[in-house]
Amino acid sequence: MASTLGPVGIIGSGLAVPTRVITNDDLSQTVDTSDEWIFSRTGIRERRRLDAGTDTSDLAAAAGARAIDNAGIGRDEIDTVICATITQDMSFPNTACMVQAKLGLPKGAAFDLGAACSGFVYGMVTGSSLIQTGRAKTILLVGADALSKHLDWTDRGTCVLFGDGAGAAVLRAVPEGFGLLGANLGCDGTGGPLLLRTANGREDGVPVLQMSGREVYKFAVRIQPEACEAALNEAGMTIDQIDWFIPHQANIRIIEAAVQRLGIPEEKVLLNLDRYGNTSAASIPIVLAEAVADGRLKRGDNVLLVGFGAGLTWGSAVIRWY
Ligand code: UT7
DSSP states (O other): OOOOOSOEEEEEEEEEOOSOEEEHHHHHTTSSOOHHHHHHHHOOOEEEOOOTTOOHHHHHHHHHHHHHHHHTOOGGGOOEEEEEOSOOSSSSSOHHHHHHHHHTOOSOEEEEEOOGGGHHHHHHHHHHHHHHTTSOSSEEEEEEEEGGGGOOTTOHHHHTTBOEEEEEEEEEEOOTTOEEEEEEEEEOGGGGGGEEEEOTTOTTOOOEEEEOHHHHHHHHHHHHHHHHHHHHHHHTOOGGGOSEEEEOSSOHHHHHHHHHHHTOOGGGBOOOHHHHOBOGGGHHHHHHHHHHHTTOSOTTOEEEEEEEETTTEEEEEEEEOO
């Protein structure tokens, strides 16, 4: 085991979303809602939905393959797979094992990480620690979720919010001054009942996502700035040194509240919520992969990530892009 304790960064990224688009107008055919309500309350216009026959691991593998290509390395260099997800194809084997098999990756460690919408940031910190302690050298970290499988499609309070997708990153040691500079992870388990998958209260006994939207909203507005400030402190940085802010894409009003509290200029905020809705653990890495692909995110840029979700969990990270 060669412990490095040096910095760990992202050397490649990629994304995959289903081709099937569900617009707000589509949803207004099946539940009592409208494009006007959904867009003005959330910022979402459309989202993607898996077709029958494809599953979370298919999206995760597709995003993973793109991230490995984008990193310019061989698949044989990946020694560990971490899949942040709460919508596994099945309870076992885990999704990371399926990704390893689908991509023909080496037979190293593979495990899922369940921290809901904070999962990618949790995975970034976990993966970074594995590399720093010498347990791993090159990690494929995927955030993948297909909440469409677990929604009550008659509940207008939840079914309009979520979409399916996957985003992936390849983690490896990077030169001093780059990579993960600060982070903050946390959870308030007493908030668990506010957002969960359960059959409670349902005559059909089918477990579905149930949420106290207002309560989660208030939690998110409070926790995002706090978590960001903690990560910035650890990095020894101030908000004006941040080039790009990538918040979890759940609701534009929650993002605007954080942006205002933190004092981040609007042009530094990366968004794709209008096109994909809330893709849970995939939301942050999908934005990252898009910003890399379109050239906005460049070497040396300081990026601030923040996620929150079921748990209630949260996670923030400051990364200097390599
Ligand atoms: O990754 C974390 C996941 N969770 C979140 O990010 C959720 C955080 N919460 C939210 O984003 C917001 O609370 C929601 C978007 C879920 C709801 O927005 P809101 O402004 O908090 O609305 P509300 O729940 O207070 O509902 C206002 C009204 C209600 O009608 P009444 O009781 O005032 O007559 C709802 O029944 O809006 C109604 N409503 C809808 N109307 C049309 C709720 N959903 C819909 C809908 N279309 N889709």
